[in-house]
Amino acid sequence: MTATVHPLRDKREPSLEPIISLTAPAMNSVNTVILDRMQSKVPLIPELAGHLIAGGGKRMRPMLTLASAALLDYPGARHHKLAAAVEFIHTATLLHDDVVDGSDMRRGKRAANLIWGNPASVLVGDFLFSRAFELMVEDGSLKVLRILSHASAVIAEGEVDQLTAQRQVETSEEHYLAIINAKTAELFAAACRISPVVAEAGEEAEEALESYGRNLGIAFQLVDDAIDYSSDEATMGKDRGDDFRDGKVTLPVILAHARGTAEDRSFWKAAMLGERTSDQDLVHATSLINSTGALADTMERARHYGRRAIDALAMFPTGRSKAALTEAVEFAVARAY
Structure with a gap:
């Protein structure tokens, strides 16, 4: 069975354009901060950092900081530097991840560590941190510092947890969700929570926007997991079958392994x-993920977390x-299709 993915509500194809348009003026200020603060007297630092920062990323996380501030009608500018900090944390983790993963591509370009x-x-990742x-x-x-520093620690824990679970095909779905909650969703949550802090919007708004970001982050990662077995390099910005x-x-592997025959489990x-990493093996893996419904169910879980993110904005x-933040969720879930 091949996964069919529908938007969370019936409408035109979801797009990031509403949130990009909403945050464009503030994003210009954020980009100015990013370009200024990635400079160094050591030429290699801005050269390497710029390769990734200017590499076509959507700036999703800092956009969420800016959009959250817009949702609260925050009139100030403190969140511009903080959005830049969020992007630096994200970029640093990407640089470190590529070293750990040994991937050949990042954002459609050759990975920095290969160059x-x-x-x-x-x-340079340490410099950006x-x-x-x-x-x-x-x-x-101090509250903002506590939120973002805690997120940085949790992300690192999640990456180490994922490393220890690597190649452990018996990893449970619960354990896997804990990993992606830490390594991906934590920064989404923090990026959203810092805006109500600077806007002094209160604890209820902080918790609501943190919930929005966390659920969006989980949905985002689940879709990433799915498209490794269902899309191409142009869509993913990385090599197909890297995972x-x-x-x-x-999650697609966890579900396919659990539902497979003894022969299937031996393959996984x-x-x-x-020991089985050829192109033909990838084709077989993709076939098993589709035939067991693992891809469809991974996407259904992504939609579930997407709905929770939207509900958090109530x-x-x-x-x-609010419309832009809602459509950002729909885009995240449907972006590979």
């Missing part, structure tokens, strides 16, 4: 151990900002 080497990628913390300290809010060849036990174990008034 400049692993040591340089790790160290440091810049992020400088921006947090400049803001002066499969890297032995990443993602060998594949995750790196307390906020209807308007352009």
Whole structure:
């Protein structure tokens, strides 16, 4: 059975255009901060950082910070530097991830570590983390610092947890959801929560926007997991089947393994151990993921978390900002299709 993905509500094809348009003026200020703070007297640092930062990413996480502020009618500018800090944290994790994963592509371009080497990628990632913390300290809010520093620690824990689960095909769905909650959803949640903090909107708004970001982040990662077995390099910005060849036990694999025959489970174990990684093996893996309904059910779970994200916005008034945040969820769920 092949997965058929429908938008969360009937309408035109979902797009990021509403949130891009909503945040465009503020994003110009954020990009100015990013370009300024990635500079260094050491030329390799802005060269390597710029390769990824200017590499076509959607700036989804800082956009969420800006859109959350717009939802609250926040009139200030503190969130511009904080959105830049969020992007630096994200970029640093990508640089480190590419070293760990050994992937050949990132955002449709050659991975930075293949051009400049692993040591340089790790160290520039460390530089960007440091810049992020400088921006947090400049803001002066201990609460914001606590939210973003905690998120950074949780992300690192999630990445280590994923590393220890790598090639462990018996990983449970519950454990896997805990991993992606940490490594992906935590930064989405933090990016959304810091805006009501600077807007002094209150605890209820903070919790609602954190819930929105966290559920969106989980849905976002589940879709990423699905499209590794259902899409192409142009859609993903990475090599098709990277997760499969890297032995990443993602939800489609967990479900297909659990539902498969003894022969299927033997295949999955060998594949995750790196013994079955040919193009033909990837085709077989994709066939098993489709035939067991694992791809369709992964997408259904993504839609579930997407609906939870949209529900979290219920307390906020209807308007352009809420509509943009809602459509961002729909885009995240349907983006590969």
